[in-house]
Amino acid sequence: MADSDTLLQQPADSPVTITVRSDDQVLRLPLSADTSVRQALDTTELRVRAACGGQGTCGACLIQIVSGNFNPPTLAERQKILPEDLANGMRLSCQLHARSGSELYLQHPAPHSEWKSLDVNQLHKAAGNPAVTEHVYGVAVDLGTTHIRLSFWNRQSGRRIGSRYSVNPQVAHGADILTRLDANRLADSDCRVIGQQARKAIIEGVRDILSRDMGEVSPVLAEIGKVLIVGNTAMLTLICGNSGDSLYQPENWQKPIACLPDDVEAWRGVWRTPHAEIGIAQPLAGFIGSDLLADLVATDVIGQQRPMLLADFGTNTEIALWDGQTLWATSVPGGPAFEGVGMRNGLTAETGAICRVSKDAGCWRLRTIGETPARGYCASGFIDAVALMLDEQLLKPSGRFTQPQTEGRYLLDRDNPHTAIYGIDVDIFQRAKASTAAAMTQLLAFAGLKAGDLQTLWICGSFGQHLDLDSAMRVGLLPAVELGRIKLFANASLAGCEKLLLDPAGEAMLNAILGRAHVVNLGGVTEYEERFIDNLRLQPVPTMECG
């Protein structure tokens, strides 16, 4: 078969790779046919200038074609770009779709911002609600320990105007907030600062959407009628202006903690959103946040007949098992390991993070996000590396190197110290994966189930985005489940929050979840401790658990 035939048989939406240069960076991005260049760049730190939400009406997102095939100029482009510029390959990136591998030059990027757009494919699809007749705009927020995700909606029409995510500014205080709350090293004043910063970050994200996707800010802020925030218990406590003390009273671990702001009027004043009802979706318990509840809303787990397991990986890994009757919920310290914090070469899933590792003809192949030089590993890359090092017998199931390594580390790329795997990082990872695998198998045991009984294993959170499931099972992070039964859902918490914000049936669904929930504190369960120790070894989860 000729190459051209092969090309013709490619589906229309098969992605091409575009290279975008600015004066200080180069990005390579996969681009599908229905994604504009602007939409693709909005997910990176190299964003075009914009003020109209991609309608082609503001003319701000100019970009220069260097090479490659694109769609012909649209009416909007012919109206906004001078004919001679258009002839020279100047285009509007919101109108531009690549039809082949190509190269573009962006002379005037938008000023640097921490906010990027989310992939909306997995997010909520809203029907609109004609009953909303005033202050029609709404905001859904997933307030995580390391990231904030949010989306801006017209609640009446059910249209998502924009979505964003960014790093939670509290990360700058020292990333592992739970450890710091834990160590009692956060003064009340620090707690207040972190809470205020989270509020500020959320409204900045909203303003970024309004300025880029609607073209006006203040008048729209005044028309916001509802904001709904889901998140882990620690962050919700802090954004409400409370100190973290109550979280560490053992009596609060298993019971609901009320996260209610006592200064809503002042909060609205700072945001300039006088009509916004600011709602906090209440956490299930001290260490099980409403982010897990939102995951459960988004996946409709308890609407199913057959068993499902859902895990949301993060600083705390929250796990829920639905057995058809009861929703067993717990939380374990996934710890910094899954968010790259506290490990020497650990990164969150950001540009330059090694997200996949493979071996090809005896050589390590490291794939980084944004295809830039490696700066360290995010969880998926680290897990791949550990799995392959076990296969290559460079690492033993005990977690130790087979041969003593100089400086206690093994370099996958001899010339780049950021590719080093440290023994101490493997140790940290072993604990994180052991607590996760032990919690999953323990909940299954409580419910009298085996991993093989699961209809679906949901992996929620950005952790799953790049995860190689075979590697995850090889190292014993996930019990052995048929690959076809595992579903990855990166923005599940935000999708659930959107449903709660927009769908009048959302609240009933949430109440049904709460009614079926049984919170388990594994801290006091001897059997769980035994499972934890047995799962420390780097090997697949013992098969008797998976049967």
Next chain:
Amino acid sequence: MLEAYIQSYNEAVFETDKQAALEVVNKALSEGLTPEDVVFKLVIPAVEAMMARIESDPDSNLAQHFMTAQIAADVTERMLEKFSQPPEVIGRVVIGAAHGDLHSLGKRIVIGCLKSLMVDVIDLGTNVSAIKFVDAAIEEDAQVIAVSAMMVHTATGEHGSMEIRQLLRERGLEDKIKLAVGGAPYRFDPELYAKVGADAWAPDGVTAAKVIVQLIREVKKHDAA
């Protein structure tokens, strides 16, 4: 023959391979070793060897600590059932997690090692009040109170070790009952154990067992004197 068992058993423990360790024990039993021999000639020397190895090996990891304790406790428990007469214990410890602290895994390593070293262990669980520690130690005639605290506020809290020290002092028990502490905060600050009134501390669970055994000997020596 014994030499070969010791070597393969130690290797299995070092490799955190519980299955392999149990196979060595079963083989030894089937080839004529008594349960007493397994504990005193295999398990106890192996725990002591691991203590020495962990102390001198900066690369030892937590999986190894847990497995050392888990395997030792597991094997000892199986063997004790088969002993021809009850073994002589070297002393007794009451152990628990400090008031306000629900972490139980750290003390688990300590318990595992202590049991295999023939120390009687009374586990009071987690979130244990100072008065409960002291009352239990008196009632059980224990030589040592061991308190695990994984958070700074439970290590330094007024209802933790400091209150235990105060109670021991008030009741004139300071020579009869020693106080040992362990947990992450003590690693951040090696002087912390003294500030909270403890007699000794250890940086990890395996070493903690060794420290506790020393305290038991001190108390017994004092009693004998």
